[in-house]
Amino acid sequence: MSLAVVASRALDGLAAPEVRVEVHLANGLPSFTLVGLADTEVKEARERVRAALAESGFAFPHNKRITVNLAPADLPKESGRFDLPIALGILAAQGIVDARRLEGIEFAGELSLAGELRPIRGALALALAARKADPQPRLVLPKSSAAEAARVEGLDIRSACHLSDVVRALLPTDESGATRPELPHAVAEAAVPTSQALDLREVKGQAGAKRALEIAAAGAHSLLLVGPPGTGKSMLAQRLSGLLPPMTDEEALSTAALHSVSARGFDPSRWRQRPMRHPHHSASAVALVGGGSPPRPGEISLAHGGVLFLDELPEFPRSALEALREPLETGQITISRAARQANYPARFQLVAAMNPCPCGWLGAFAATGKSCRCSPEAVARYQAKLSGPLLDRIDMQVEVPAIGAAALMAAPDGDTSAVVAARVAEARERQLARQAVANGELAAGALDAACRMDAAAAHFLQSVAARLGWSGRSVHRVMKLARTIADLAGADAVGTPAIAEAVQYRRALPES
Structure with missing residues (x-):
């Protein structure tokens, strides 16, 4: 009897818990048993491994009873990432591969029937988990997955294209002391810088909406455009991502790891670019917040660190919109199923757009000559599709009025995206130096210290809140908006003008 143990990692949401692949060979009726709460694609590894070993020229123990245990037994395992460690475990149990050289190395990779290594999902999440568990981890991954994981610094990551490449590097040292070939170090694919194609200056008129967009970018505030x-x-909305500050290393890794575990995978050309997600209004609640079995991230998590644009907001299913309420507050989403639970970050910047009424032309007659055909009851029903609690969580509600043909034919006006982005970056630096987070992410306990107001500004805010019947959340959001406006102006304290401007960004729709 012989036993071999190979280290690997599973994928559980954004986490990558360690898995010990234990391979046992014994005499008895020939069989290949795989245990340890393995999903269907993991169980199919038996046939892939058998064919890959044969096609690569290695002996498969057809006359042995093979038992493969994926420990811990209560952790669900899915995908073909365990093909490579299972194959190496079988070879190590036969003595073909030196079992001592497997120690301290983690392996993951799917095998083709010819022995080629195919990429795995979640390579970045695997690398982040390995770095957290071991100060100097060593990983062996398929070539494209290794290049993805190499973006995490401090890891010894080796890449391989074929099973035989890995086996040759792990063969026992012969008596002559000849050295074995080393697997090459993985190198992260260089990101190609892309120019900002969408410029804020291309939007004709709408000076008020452009100002609101600048404030939203500076303070990471959510924004609803009504017009x-x-x-x-x-x-x-499409130009907001071009105004946001550059991503930090931690933000870039967190965002890339989320895309790495998604169905489409991580796109290296999008490295350090803030995501812009634009789901159709027919998207379900599961598509927006995530779900499935096993749970996968939804649009709000794929927009983490970037922008989530919801066009035609009232046309989204009511259940999908109400599911956004908690992530807007907490910046994360917990997906619970009967057997599993997954936590995903969802610190996105919401930008939504809607018409003011079902026909869309309410208040547009002066500029377009088109009059609204909707009754007051129809307008109220249309706007009531957005619940009061959801509107309460949207920082800015801005009217985007119709403009005439003369303004559309005029020369572009206003500042370019580069100029606005520079002002946004300066304001964001002030916020990070003062409180370590953007104003839109301030907790209620830190609000008073960050948003110092003079007596006149405080009295003005109290009178407005009392007259409009605002909730405590609405008052706090106006304070955050005013703090961002003051930061853009370079002011230390929040004055009455900043409060007055912030109040105007809460008036586009009535709060119910």
């Missing part, structure tokens, strides 16, 4: 069709709501 008739064709006023530039989508154009404004």
Whole structure:
């Protein structure tokens, strides 16, 4: 009897817990048994490994009873990432591979029937978990997965294209002391810098909406744009990501890891670029917040560190919109199922757009000559599709009015995206130096210290809140907005003008 143990990692949400692949060979009726709460694609590894070993020229123990245990037994395992460690365990149990050279190395990779190594999902999450568990981890991954994981610094990551490459590097040292070939170190694929194609200056008119967009970018505030069709709501939303500050190393890794575990995988060309997600209004609640079995991240998590744009907001299913309420507050989402639970970060910046009424032309007659055909009851029903609690959590609700043909034909006006982004970066630096987070992410306990107001500004805010019947959350959001406005102006304290401007960004829709 012989036993071999190979280290690997599973994928559980964004976590990658360690898995010990134990391979046992014994005499008896020939069989290949795989245990340890393995999913269907893991159990199919038996046939992939058998064919890959044979095609690579290695002996498969057809006359042995093979038992493969994936420990811990209560951790669900899915995907073909355990093909490589299972194959190496079988070879080590036969003595073909030196079992001592497997120690301290983690392996993951899917095998083709010809022995080629195919990429795995979640390589970045695996690398982050390995770095957290071991100060100097060593990993062997398929070539493209290794290049993805190499973005995590401090790891010894080796890449391989074929099973035989890995086996040759792990063969026992012969009596002559000849050295074995080393697997090459993985190198992260260089990101190609892309120019900002969408410029804020391309939006004609809409000076008020542009100002609101700048404030939203500076303080990481959520934004709702309300206006008739064709006023530039989508154009404004699509240019928000170009105004945001550059991503930090931690933000870039966190965002890339989320895309790495998603169905489409991580795109190296998008490295350090803030994501811009634009789901269709027919998206379900599961598509937005995540779900499935096993749980996968939804649009709000894929927009982590970037922008989530919801066009035609009232047309989304009510259940999908209400599911956004908690992530807007906490910046994370917990997906619970009967057997599993997954936590994903969801610190996204929400930008939504909607028409003011079902026909869309409410208040647009002066600029377009088109009059609204909706009754007051129809307008109220349409706007009531957005619940009061959801509107309460959206920092800014800005009207985007219709503009005439003369303004559309005029020369571009306003500052370019580069100029606005520079002001946004300066304001964000002030916030991080003062409280370590953006104003939109301030906790209630830190709000008073960060948003110091003079007596006149405090009295003005109290009178406005009492007259409009605002909730405590609405008052806090206005304080955060005013703090961002003051930061853009370079002011230490929040004055009455900043409070007055912030109040105007909460008036586009009535709060119910």
